[in-house]
Amino acid sequence: MFESAGRLVYRSRWTLLALTLAAAVLVAPLGLELFGRMADGGFEDPRADSTTAARWNDEWYGGHAPDVVVLYRHPTVKVRDARYKAAVHASLRALPGRYVRAMATYWTTGSKKMVSRDGHATYAVVTLKGDEQRAYAAIADRLRTVENLYVSIGGSVPLLDELNDQTAADLTRAEAISMPVLLVLLVVVFGSLVAAGLPLVVGLLAVLGALVLLRLLTSVTEVSVFSLNVVTMLGLGLAIDYSLFVLKAFREEIARGATNEQAVVRTMATAGRTVAFSGLTVATALLGLLLFPQMFLRSIGLGAAAVVLVAVGAALIVLPAVLGVLGPRVNALRITPDFGPRGQGGLWHAVATSVMRRPVLYLVAVTAVLAGLAVPFLHVKFGNVDHRVLPAASESRRVAETLDRDFARNAMAAIDVHVLVERTFTDDPPLPGPLGQGHTPISAVTPVSPVDVRPLVRRLGRLPAVTEVEVAGLSQDNGAVRLAVRYAADPMSDQARALVRAIRALPPEPNVRRVVVGGPTAAQLDLQDSLVATLPWMALVVCSVTSVLLFAAFGSLVLPIKALLMNVLSIGASFGVIVWAFQDGHLASALDFTSTGAIEATVTVLILAVVFGLSMDYELFLLSRVRAEWERTGDNTAAVAAGLQQTGGVITSAALLLLVVIGAFSTAGITIVKLLGVGMFVAIVVDATLVRALLVPASMRLMGGVNWWLPRSWRAFHRRIALREPTPTPPPTPAPPPAPASALRPAAAPHTPAPASAPAPAPHPAAAVPPAAVSPAAVSPADASSGDASSAAGASADASSRAVAPSPSEVVPPAVTLNGRPAVFGADTDPVPLTAPIPRPDASQPQERPGWVRVVEKRARVVRPLPGGGWTWEEADE
Numbered sequence: 001m002f003e004s005a006g007r008l009v010y011r012s013r014w015t016l017l018a019l020t021l022a023a024a025v026l027v028a029p030l031g032l033e034l035f036g037r038m039a040d041g042g043f044e045d046p047r048a049d050s051t052t053a054a055r056w057n058d059e060w061y062g063g064h065a066p067d068v069v070v071l072y073r074h075p076t077v078k079v080r081d082a083r084y085k086a087a088v089h090a091s092l093r094a095l096p097g098r099y100v101r102a103m104a105t106y107w108t109t110g111s112k113k114m115v116s117r118d119g120h121a122t123y124a125v126v127t128l129k130g131d132e133q134r135a136y137a138a139i140a141d142r143l144r145t146v147e148n149l150y151v152s153i154g155g156s157v158p159l160l161d162e163l164n165d166q167t168a169a170d171l172t173r174a175e176a177i178s179m180p181v182l183l184v185l186l187v188v189v190f191g192s193l194v195a196a197g198l199p200l201v202v203g204l205l206a207v208l209g210a211l212v213l214l215r216l217l218t219s220v221t222e223v224s225v226f227s228l229n230v231v232t233m234l235g236l237g238l239a240i241d242y243s244l245f246v247l248k249a250f251r252e253e254i255a256r257g258a259t260n261e262q263a264v265v266r267t268m269a270t271a272g273r274t275v276a277f278s279g280l281t282v283a284t285a286l287l288g289l290l291l292f293p294q295m296f297l298r299s300i301g302l303g304a305a306a307v308v309l310v311a312v313g314a315a316l317i318v319l320p321a322v323l324g325v326l327g328p329r330v331n332a333l334r335i336t337p338d339f340g341p342r343g344q345g346g347l348w349h350a351v352a353t354s355v356m357r358r359p360v361l362y363l364v365a366v367t368a369v370l371a372g373l374a375v376p377f378l379h380v381k382f383g384n385v386d387h388r389v390l391p392a393a394s395e396s397r398r399v400a401e402t403l404d405r406d407f408a409r410n411a412m413a414a415i416d417v418h419v420l421v422e423r424t425f426t427d428d429p430p431l432p433g434p435l436g437q438g439h440t441p442i443s444a445v446t447p448v449s450p451v452d453v454r455p456l457v458r459r460l461g462r463l464p465a466v467t468e469v470e471v472a473g474l475s476q477d478n479g480a481v482r483l484a485v486r487y488a489a490d491p492m493s494d495q496a497r498a499l500v501r502a503i504r505a506l507p508p509e510p511n512v513r514r515v516v517v518g519g520p521t522a523a524q525l526d527l528q529d530s531l532v533a534t535l536p537w538m539a540l541v542v543c544s545v546t547s548v549l550l551f552a553a554f555g556s557l558v559l560p561i562k563a564l565l566m567n568v569l570s571i572g573a574s575f576g577v578i579v580w581a582f583q584d585g586h587l588a589s590a591l592d593f594t595s596t597g598a599i600e601a602t603v604t605v606l607i608l609a610v611v612f613g614l615s616m617d618y619e620l621f622l623l624s625r626v627r628a629e630w631e632r633t634g635d636n637t638a639a640v641a642a643g644l645q646q647t648g649g650v651i652t653s654a655a656l657l658l659l660v661v662i663g664a665f666s667t668a669g670i671t672i673v674k675l676l677g678v679g680m681f682v683a684i685v686v687d688a689t690l691v692r693a694l695l696v697p698a699s700m701r702l703m704g705g706v707n708w709w710l711p712r713s714w715r716a717f718h719r720r721i722a723l724r725e726p727t728p729t730p731p732p733t734p735a736p737p738p739a740p741a742s743a744l745r746p747a748a749a750p751h752t753p754a755p756a757s758a759p760a761p762a763p764h765p766a767a768a769v770p771p772a773a774v775s776p777a778a779v780s781p782a783d784a785s786s787g788d789a790s791s792a793a794g795a796s797a798d799a800s801s802r803a804v805a806p807s808p809s810e811v812v813p814p815a816v817t818l819n820g821r822p823a824v825f826g827a828d829t830d831p832v833p834l835t836a837p838i839p840r841p842d843a844s845q846p847q848e849r850p851g852w853v854r855v856v857e858k859r860a861r862v863v864r865p866l867p868g869g870g871w872t873w874e875e876a877d878e
Contacts, residue, residue, distance in 0.1 A: 002276070006268030006320065010261045013321040020318050024208060031211030037218040038167075038225040040160035042295030043384065043602050048526035053416050053518020060475040061482060066412075068126040068136060069155040070143050071399050078119040079106060084149075091146040092124060099135040102127040113408040121406060125155075132157045154399025159387060162396050163225045163670065170229055170668035175207070175236075178664035182240065182657060189244070189653050193333035195251065198322060199243035199657075202314045206239035207232055209310035214303050223299040229665055229673045230300050234610065235307035237661040238282065238617075241654040242275045242315035245621070248650060250323045251330060260327040264320050272316050274624050277553055278617045279312030281546055285613035288542040289606070292534050294527070296602050301609065308613075348648035351693060352641040359698040366695045367569070370686065374572035376579040383492040383598025384524040391669040392594065408486070409467075415485040415500060416472075416518040417460070421452045422511045423479050448474060453481045456509055465489050465499050479513075492598055496521040524601075531601055542609075546616060553620070554627050555718045556708050562699060563623075567615045570691050574611055574683035575604070582675055591678070593671045603675050610676070611683040618655070618692050622647050626700070636707060640700045648693060655688035 009016065044051045077084055085107050092103050104125045106114040115122050126143075128135040136157045144151045179200060186196035210231045217223050249271035253263035286308065289301025323330060355362050387400040403411055423445040450457075450471045460469045465487045473482040485503065489495040500522045508515065547560035578599060581587040585595030626643030633639055659681060666677030700707050710718060 002268045002273045003265050005316070006265035006272065007261070009268070009317060009320045010264045010324040013324040016317060016321040017325070020205070020321075024205065027212045028208060030215055031208055034211050034215040034218065034228065037215065037223070038164065038228065039222040039295070040156060040163060040225055042222060042224045042299065043527060043600075044523055045293050045526055045530035047293060048523070048530060049516050050518040050523040050526045053418050053516050053522070056418055056475075056478075056480070056516070057416065057482070057518070060478055060480060061473040066125040066155050067128045067132055067157045068143070068153060069399060069403070069412075070124045070126065071121065071152040071154065071402060072123065072146065073116075073121040073150045073152075074148065075120065079115050079122045080119070084122075087147045087149055088122070088124060091143070092126075094142055094145075095126075095139050099129055099138050100126060101129045113411050116406040118406070121402075123403065123407075128157065133161065136161065152395055152399050152402070154387075154396040154403075159390070159396040160225060162390060162394055166390065166394075166669045167225060167228050170665070170670065170673065171232060173667060174229075174233070174661075174664040177667065178236070178661050181660050181664075185653075185657060185660065186244075187335055190247070190251075190331075191334050192331045193335060194326065195247060195330050198247060198319060198330070199240040201322075202243045202311075202319050203236045203239040205314045205318060206235035206307060206311040209314070210235040210303070210307040213306045213310065217299065217303060221299065222295050223303065224296045226296065226670065226672050227300045227303050229668055229670070230606070230610075230676060231303040231307050233661060233665040233677070234304050235311050237658040238279075238308055239311035239314055240657050240661065241617075242279070242311060243319055244654050244657065245271045245275055245650065246315050246319055247323070247330070250320075254328050254330070260324050263327070264324045267323070268316065268320060272320070274621060275312060275315055277549060278620050279308055281549055281616045281620060282613035283308045284545045284549070285542050285609050285616070288538040289609050291538045291541065292602075292605065293530060294602055297605060300606060304610070348645045351648060352644040352697070355644070355694060355697045356637055356641045356701055359701040362694045362698040363702065366690050366698070369690060370569045370573045370695075373686070374569075374576040376577070376584065377572065377575040380575070380579050381583060381598040382524075382528055382601040382604070383596050384520060384527065384600065386492075386520070386596075388594050388596055389671045391592070409488050410486055410491060413491045413520045414472075415487070415496075415503065415521060417456075417483040417485055417503060418516040418518065419453050419456060419481045419483065420513040420515070421448045421479050421481060422513050423448065445479070447476055448479050448481055450474075450481065452511060453483065453509075456506075456512065456515075457483065459506060460485055460503065463499060463502050465495050491520045492524060492596060497525055500525055528601055531605055535605065538605075538609075542612065550620075550623075551718070554623055554708075555710055555715075557711070557714070558703070558707055558709050559623060562696075562703075562707075563616065563619045566619065566691050566696055566699075567612055569695070570615045570683050570687045571608060571611050573686045574607065574679050577682040578604075578607070578675060578679045581678055582671075587678070591666070591674055593674055600672060600675065603672055607676055607679040607683075610680060614658075614680065614684060615687045615691070618651050618687055619696070621651055621654075622692055622696065630708060636704050637701055640697050644693065644697045651688055651692060655684050659684055 044054070072084075072088055074084065079085075088105060089107070092105070095103075106112075106122045126139075140153065140158075143153055182200060182203075183196055186199055187193065190196050210228075214223055214227060214231060246267060249267040250263050253266045258266060283305040286301050286305040289297045289304075292298060292301075326332075387394075387397040390397045392398075400412070404413075453471070457469050457471075460466060460483065466485055467488055468484075468486040470484050470486075471481060472484040474480075475482075485499075487496060487499055489499070500517060500519075503517050504515075506515070543564055547564070550560040550563060551557065581591075582593070582595060583597060583599050585597075588595045622643060625647045626639050629639035629642045630636060662677050662681050662684070666674055666681060668674055668677070
């Protein structure tokens with residue numbers, strides 16, 4: 001499939017590039033319309049009591065959370081002065097009626113809570129009509145025009161307006177910081193300006209795609225204002241990561257002498273396949289957020305999953321089309337030597353060797369470090385989003401903090417208690433009128449009054465931490481009374497939560513049908529209950545789908561389970577650092593945020609989904625190479641070492657580039673984005689260094705052949721669903737000289753690839769000398785065991801000088817059978833040809849001979865000729 005896609009992309013490259021350019025120009029204005037269309041909040045569960053209470057506030061009592069709060073202050077004149085009243089009311093009367101539904105001030109309500117403790121400040125509450133954002137924009141300047149008074153504006157609508165402005169500023173700053181740094185790093189990796197610029201182009205396309213997708217989503221559903229930075233960060237980072245893998249594979253194919261088309265096809269069949277699986281895995285983890293009822297999580301999950309697929313599409317369609325046009329010119333404008341990941345020697349060779357020699361030490365040490373990082377998560381406290389997500393200089397935040405500090409405590413955060421009263425008819429219902437004259441109306445019911453809730457008010461007033469209980473509204477149509485329970489504790493404190501639980505636990509009064517508790521503290525408790533109830537289902541769905549993908553890709557029942565366990569360690573370490581940094585406030589001054597003593601619960605779930613997807617991303621890149629080596633050699637230790645050595649550098653480069661993007665977005669002024677950025681940053685550092693480089697190889701080394709365990713009854717099923725690409729045909733090369741028999745690989749010799757900087761042409765399968773073409777007399781057991789390397793090599797060379805590559809019709813498997821099937825072992829049948837030749841054998845080790853049967857780690861291989869020449873193999877049942 002990927003080979004066919006590569007050919008299609010190459011042959012349509014000019015058309016694809018023209019369509020991409022046209023689409024980018026046409027949809028760019030649509031993406032810019034996103035700002036101002038996103039929604040605030042979205043952290044509540046629509047089915048919770050607190051959400052029902054908030055809806056009743058709006059529908060039955062004309063609103064509770066004010067749209068706009070206008071704070072007035074004078075340094076010397078007090079609120080009771082008539083001049084103060086005249087100035088405030090004159091300003092409010094000037095507001096156009098088409099934008100304002102209602103207004104309330106101290107002088108219209110008589111509420112002493114609307115006057116500051118020092119008597120010099122008061123506030124007005126304004127409820128808007130229609131589109132609140134548009135209405136606020138129309139009256140904002142008039143609200144500030146008050147004679148001789150200092151005016152500050154806050155409330156939910158101005159807060160959302162500031163969040164939109166802050167989000168746009170954060171996005172611009174993050175791109176301005178990350179793009180130059182990414183360009184420098186990419187130049188260091190590739191050494192060429194052309195090659196370095198291509199991932200940035202793909203990243204910008206992903207950013208544009210993110211804006212357009214979110215804008216389209218706003219037409220069908222609400223989209224959280226916090227989703228823009230999150231979705232853009234993921235799209236940019238993953239697009240650059242995926243481009244790195246595709247570009248690296250293409251340059252290697254060009255270095256082997258492939259034509260432009262052959263290089264594109266081969267790149268799609270190898271790196272393209274891995275990128276596609278990686279994108280599916282990350283998107284699956286993000287789509288798990290759709291199981292949650294909160295708009296915040298659903299909108300980010302849908303938008304982020306969509307932009308990941310956009311990044312995959314850009315890396316697998318647009319980038320290969322560009323590469324097909326450039327060909328060898330991808331290395332043009334070289335500035336530095338190529339410092340990209342090497343295949344042999346260097347740091348990763350030393351790491352692989354060390355881990356393979358001391359796997360137990362690495363396993364224990366790394367596990368201990370990760371457990372230590374996760375310890376702070378044991379005392380985690382979850383909170384809710386409030387005005388403190390904005391920078392300290394934000395006007396809306398300063399207004400909210402002033403109201404909480406200088407006015408009655410929690411004036412805007414009281415616990416709402418909605419009491420539905422049991423009512424009766426005032427008279428017996430009259431009998432219906434004569435036939436044909438309709439029915440006599442039902443008798444009126446008794447009205448509700450504060451007297452109906454007096455017993456409940458007394459019981460509420462006796463609860464700990466309650467400072468006041470007042471009747472805040474009556475709804476005669478619905479037979480309801482709203483009580484405002486005021487308290488002195490912080491709304492997110494344990495004391496406030498205990499108070500909400502105590503109110504909900506009170507036994508019902510005889511004349512009460514139902515009691516519904518709302519407010520910020522109740523909403524936070526309901527949010528936690530909702531997340532706890534949904535999280536296991538998300539984990540089940542995501543882990544199941546991910547396990548199926550890993551099983552289809554690698555044909556093992558053990559590897560998916562091990563990958564999930566490794567991810568748990570990465571996520572645990574990330575969560576521990578988040579609690580230490582944000583809840584405990586150790587990085588508050590360094591990152592410029594205000595610690596609330598709690599972690600926002602929905603962001604924790606978001607980090608879980610994002611980090612799980614990114615961790616599995618790097619797992620796929622590593623296991624793909626290890627699996628290829630295992631299929632080639634049948635030696636688990638050699639396969640793990642070679643896989644780590646060959647992927648360590650490129651995974652590190654990809655992680656470093658992604659860290660630059662995440663680090664730039666972590667400078668955002670919104671605390672939620674900082675928290676997500678730090679969580680992702682820590683998880684990627686831990687995953688790319690401790691987990692993928694040390695823990696995974698050490699565990700696979702100790703597990704040996706168990707890594708690849710698959711019950712015999714499952715093998716046929718896996719062959720049917722295996723997500724593998726058939727062996728693609730490498731570019732044609734000149735016929736090689738006859739292969740010496742000494743090139744036969746020893747039974748346990750691991751493969752050591754050559755450096756990427758010195759590639760060698762890959763041998764064509766048809767030109768490889770199969771074992772059957774070598775005379776049994778070429779290498780004798782005596783030669784192999786005598787220790788005379790020169791005589792063995794000479795005999796091998798002499799015998800192989802008479803060997804030629806057979807035609808397909810001449811290829812005959814050896815006359816050795818296993819369970820009645822022809823068997824041969826030791827052929828180099830790696831579906832991904834490596835850049836290095838097979839190493840020369842050690843003459844002191846036994847050499848394989850044609851006709852020998854070698855079972856590697858209890859596995860047998862059956863080799864068959866390919867129709868076009870060469871060999872392929874499959875595992876025998878025994």
